[in-house]
Amino acid sequence: MTDRVLILGGRGRIGSCVAQDLINHTQAQITVTGRQAIPEVTARQQGETRAQFLVLELADRESLRDAIAAHNLVIHCAGPFLYRDASVLQLCIEQGVNYLDVSDNRAFTRKALALSEQATTAGITAIVNSGIFPGISNSMVRHDVERLDQPEKIHLSYVVAGSGGAGVTVMRTTFLGLQEPFEAWIDNRWQIVKPYSNREKIKLPAPYGNVGVYWFDMPEAFTLVDSFPVKTVITKFGSIPDFYNHLTWIAAHIFPSSWLKNPGGIEFLSQVSYRMTNVSDRFSGIGVAIRSEVEGQKDGKFVSVCSTLVHENTAVAAGAGTGSIAELMLTNQLNKVGVWPVEQALSTKLFQQTMENRDIKISF
CATH class of the missing domain: 3.40.50.720 (NAD(P)-binding Rossmann-like Domain)
Incomplete structure (x- = not known):
């Protein structure tokens, strides 16, 4: 059959x-x-x-x-x-x-x-x-967790180049993710986090290098808590070229919240961003990079286990x-x-x- x-x-x-x-x-x-x-x-x-x-x-x-x-x-x-x-x-x-x-x-x-x-x-x-994220990223975390006796902290970072080859949908998803603060599992309790806050630099394999990432609401922020006995789960997202990160930060922190809660506003921002990436994709590419880092105990010692993925086309x-x-x-x-x-x-x-x-x- x-x-x-x-x-x-x-x-x-x-x-x-x-x-x-x-x-x-x-x-x-x-x-x-x-x-x-x-x-x-x-x-x-x-x-x-x-x-x-x-x-x-x-x-x-x-x-x-x-x-x-x-x-x-x-x-x-x-x-x-x-x-x-x-x-x-x-x-x-x-x-x-x-x-x-x-x-x-x-x-x-x-x-x-x-x-x-x-x-x-x-x-x-x-x-x-x-x-890819969520998805492949979750399995990368599982692999890293299984290498430890007692996992304690999961830190996931995602970086997308330009449009990611995923069309305007990835833009809509990004701006929709800025609408509300969300709960994150930090130090064994749920805490409220503002999206696109707390920028940090992470090191990714070539061709990405050091890239800025920000808090971003993803479903694995809570499914990983249910799946593994950890104290903290961090999910962060960033874009390249880096000026897209700064534009997204402005949308999250300076634009009136009513703009991000209006479907018309989301669509306008998404379409403008998509047109911009149609230009920048020519030199940034449309790839994706993921970094999973799990910290915890192994043979009585505190260690960090890391895995990375780089692919030329996010879609x-x-x-x-x-x-x-x-x-x-x-x-x-x-x-x-x-x-x-x-x-x-x-x-x-x-x-x-x-x-x-x-x-x-x-x-x-």
């Missing part, structure tokens, strides 16, 4: 990269959805017999239910996830269909995880927060992170009923195996 995969929002940069990864690494039949049929997309798919395009509105619940029922894995790539509820996952549970998403929003993640008991009863595997790396998990689910190598963040579902052995198969190089 041929596997059939439904990619919601598969017309976007991330969804397209997930689809391409599945074409490269599985034999699945793939259905890519979007709100409108676009000739360029259709033409791009004509040479690939295992992919088809389906016009689908997520708000059309009946059509969405029928589409889900016709597949055995659904991959939700239709962000920004701040604007999404868990209805896609609920339909997957109703239809007994496995689920995977690229969500990057704390509130959405909580809604999805709250359905774990229902997913267990339905016998489906559902994994949230796949992709392609995200596609590999999600596609690798989809491949494992389709081949039944990853079968864990319930709803899970990546670090709780994916073993380090399988993670390293799929990354090697995709030539994703991680320095441990």
